Amino acid sequence: MGMKKIRRYFLTALILTSLSFSQSDKEELIDWKAGQKLSWSDYKGNPDPDSDAAALTATYLGIEYDISEKGLSWKIQCRFSKTRSWGRSRTDHILQHEQGHFDIAEIFARKLNKKMSEYKFDKNSYQKDLRKIYESITTEKEKFQDQYDKESDHSRNKEKQAEWTKKIAEMLSELKDLSQYQ
Numbered sequence: 001m002g003m004k005k006i007r008r009y010f011l012t013a014l015i016l017t018s019l020s021f022s023q024s025d026k027e028e029l030i031d032w033k034a035g036q037k038l039s040w041s042d043y044k045g046n047p048d049p050d051s052d053a054a055a056l057t058a059t060y061l062g063i064e065y066d067i068s069e070k071g072l073s074w075k076i077q078c079r080f081s082k083t084r085s086w087g088r089s090r091t092d093h094i095l096q097h098e099q100g101h102f103d104i105a106e107i108f109a110r111k112l113n114k115k116m117s118e119y120k121f122d123k124n125s126y127q128k129d130l131r132k133i134y135e136s137i138t139t140e141k142e143k144f145q146d147q148y149d150k151e152s153d154h155s156r157n158k159e160k161q162a163e164w165t166k167k168i169a170e171m172l173s174e175l176k177d178l179s180q181y182q
Contacts, residue, residue: 031077051176055089065130100152110181116133
C-alpha cells in the first residue's frame with residue numbers, strides 16, 4: 001500500500017473576539033518560540049474602528065496529520081498573525097498582556113500535542129476522533145483566553161495581570177516536555 005496523505009483541521013484562528021477565519025497566502029506569521037517576545041512592530045493590522053479594544057492579537061492553532069503505513073503522524077502550529085493583529089494603545093503593559101494571549105495559544109498547542117500522543121488510532125473513526133480532540137482543545141483555549149481577559153480586565157487590573165503572567169509562565173514550564181510538536 002502506497003503512502004496515503006490526508007490533511008485536516010489546518011489553521012483555525014482565535015482572535016480575542018472569538019471569530020474564526022482561515023489563513024491567507026499573503027498573511028505574515030510568526031511561529032511561537034521560547035524566549036521570543038512580540039513587539040509592537042509585529043502588529044501591522046489596522047485597528048477595528050468599531051472596537052474599543054486597546055489591541056487585538058490574532059493567533060492560529062493548527063494541526064496537520066498524515067496517515068501512512070507507519071500510522072498516524074502530526075504537525076501542530078502555534079502562530080501569531082502580524083497582518084491581523086493591531087494595537088491602538090501601544091504601551092509595554094498592554095504588549096505584555098497581548099503576549100499572554102500568544103503564550104496561552106502555545107499552552108494549548110502543547111495540550112493538543114499531549115492529546116494526540118494519547119490517541120489510539122482507529123481507522124474507522126479517526127476523522128471524527130481527531131475532530132473531537134481538536135475542537136475540545138480549541139473550545140478550552142477560547143474559554144481560557146476569555147477568563148484571562150475577564151480576570152485581568154483586559155490588563156487594566158495590574159495585580160490580576162501580574163498573577164496571570166506568572167500563571168502562564170508556570171503552565172508553559174509545566175508543559176515544556178510537550179513543546180516538541182513539529
